[in-house]
Amino acid sequence: MRYRAAAAAPAPAVADSRAGRAFMAGVLGATATRTADPRDMVAGGVRNGRLGSYEGRKHHTVKARPAAWRAAASGCGGQPFVPAGRPQVAVAGQPESRHDGTVETADFLGDSGGETVKKIVLALVLGLAGAGLSAPAAAEPRLDGVRVWNELALAAVRATRATDADAARTYAMLNVAIYDAVNGLAGPARAPALIPGPGPRGADPRAAAVAAAHAVLVRSDPDRTAGYDAQLQADLAGLRPGHARDAGVRWGRAVGDRVVASRADDGSVPGQSQPAGSGPGVFRAEWSGVQYRNVRPFAVADPAGYVPGPPPALDSLDYAAAFAEVALLGDAGIPAPDKLATFQFWSVPTGTDQPAGEWVKIALTVGHDLPLPASARLMALLTMTLADATVPTVATKFAYRHWRPATAIREAETDGNPSTQPNPNWAPRAGSTGGTPEYPSGHSSYSGAAAAVLAGFFCTDTMRFTHTTDTAPGGQARTYPGFSAAAAEAGRSRVFGGQHFEFSDQAGLTIGRGVATEVLATRLLKRTGPTHHGSCPL
Numbered sequence: 001m002r003y004r005a006a007a008a009a010p011a012p013a014v015a016d017s018r019a020g021r022a023f024m025a026g027v028l029g030a031t032a033t034r035t036a037d038p039r040d041m042v043a044g045g046v047r048n049g050r051l052g053s054y055e056g057r058k059h060h061t062v063k064a065r066p067a068a069w070r071a072a073a074s075g076c077g078g079q080p081f082v083p084a085g086r087p088q089v090a091v092a093g094q095p096e097s098r099h100d101g102t103v104e105t106a107d108f109l110g111d112s113g114g115e116t117v118k119k120i121v122l123a124l125v126l127g128l129a130g131a132g133l134s135a136p137a138a139a140e141p142r143l144d145g146v147r148v149w150n151e152l153a154l155a156a157v158r159a160t161r162a163t164d165a166d167a168a169r170t171y172a173m174l175n176v177a178i179y180d181a182v183n184g185l186a187g188p189a190r191a192p193a194l195i196p197g198p199g200p201r202g203a204d205p206r207a208a209a210v211a212a213a214h215a216v217l218v219r220s221d222p223d224r225t226a227g228y229d230a231q232l233q234a235d236l237a238g239l240r241p242g243h244a245r246d247a248g249v250r251w252g253r254a255v256g257d258r259v260v261a262s263r264a265d266d267g268s269v270p271g272q273s274q275p276a277g278s279g280p281g282v283f284r285a286e287w288s289g290v291q292y293r294n295v296r297p298f299a300v301a302d303p304a305g306y307v308p309g310p311p312p313a314l315d316s317l318d319y320a321a322a323f324a325e326v327a328l329l330g331d332a333g334i335p336a337p338d339k340l341a342t343f344q345f346w347s348v349p350t351g352t353d354q355p356a357g358e359w360v361k362i363a364l365t366v367g368h369d370l371p372l373p374a375s376a377r378l379m380a381l382l383t384m385t386l387a388d389a390t391v392p393t394v395a396t397k398f399a400y401r402h403w404r405p406a407t408a409i410r411e412a413e414t415d416g417n418p419s420t421q422p423n424p425n426w427a428p429r430a431g432s433t434g435g436t437p438e439y440p441s442g443h444s445s446y447s448g449a450a451a452a453v454l455a456g457f458f459c460t461d462t463m464r465f466t467h468t469t470d471t472a473p474g475g476q477a478r479t480y481p482g483f484s485a486a487a488a489e490a491g492r493s494r495v496f497g498g499q500h501f502e503f504s505d506q507a508g509l510t511i512g513r514g515v516a517t518e519v520l521a522t523r524l525l526k527r528t529g530p531t532h533h534g535s536c537p538l
Helices: 020-027 040-045 067-072 116-128 144-159 163-184 205-221 223-238 243-262 290-294 317-331 337-347 354-366 372-400 403-408 442-458 485-496 502-524
Strands: 093-097 103-107 465-467 477-480
Touching: 040 477, 067 223, 144 163, 144 205, 144 223, 144 354, 144 372, 163 205, 163 243, 163 354, 163 372, 163 442, 205 223, 205 243, 205 372, 290 372, 317 403, 317 485, 317 502, 337 354, 337 485, 354 372, 354 442, 354 465, 372 502, 442 485, 477 485, 485 502
Parallel strands: none
Antiparallel strands: 093 103, 465 477
């Protein structure tokens, strides 16, 4: 089944009392208390250079956005928001209603009434202070629990030498728990990922997030419980003691426990294997982890709907073309330092954070300034998609059992194709044949899935970022103009390593994008009002 996003939402009207601190700071000439959420700009109302609002939030701050957020606001559904070459700046001023539903701000601080406005706002600030109304979040250091606990999950995957499928499942469980713990305390809440709210009134969502993450990791990786306990105590020590913190911990722990319990019978254990095959076109080794072809998904309705048709027939021209390409580009006997470096950069085998983990790291990089609810939602959408992409990928490998290029090239005389020539001494640049059937590329499935989720969440695929993988040669970072560019390179790296044909790279990217499209269209949506702007979830 193909999914299409709901009709584009109109630009919301500006109306929100929570923007008070940022507005006052801008009027008084101070720096805003926080930079506007890029989602405020992308989904809410930046239209041809005009600033609107998102989910009822407005931020009148005299502050240019960082380059990453300017990139995030550069387009949604292919439509530009800010004219090229113009910096995106929100100017403090009185919103001016427009017929198209967006708003424009007019700078009125330079006119004769500016001093009067300052005095009025100063009186408001003093009045609020006198009434004992303050902003407790501004008085406490920011607790970046989403980042901290995802980094702990990455370390756990490395330490336990988890498979790519097990790693993706772990990341999804962690982030589903964080999201549901935070979302259950929000109002109005979005749809839950797994555990519905509401949680206790007045509970601290920051405490809930870290407690939920802790509950998942101590059960998924009990050997490192002492470290997780210490991190939880450190996180909670940074929050104000009292009922709100304690209630948040109780709620978060309950959510984490329920997430783990709900996935205990998802089909990921016990492990299963497919026996070694024989004959032309067939993968020759036994391989394990095939139970994941039947694992219960986190988010999509039917993973089997994303299993593609078979690879090109061995005697076809398409097969011969892909054969010739990998025989040349993936040949260890032909020196190509650039091809080898690209393969190594994205190889991330067992003992690393695995392909899904690299996209977790990318999401943490580009989403580092998001507020807690948005950060939790981004990571839940991403990791549920990564985990669900595993299912059709493994099912496809199991169904077709396609041979790897090393076997195909060495035994080309058996394929019945006059356009392929055997080379019994051929060796892949990667140094190994590969441990699972060739079709499709799992790296490509994960990369296609993640790139699509990130582009959909930020509503742009031109968000420049720099990234270093666990296996980057010399730790050298690479910079990409957008998410799909990184996914394309990750997929091609498998051809450069001599481990996959290009048709398997493309099949994997298609699987991942399909899963991502369904997740973005159907999961973690607002319960009221418009849910999408174009294909971008609000």
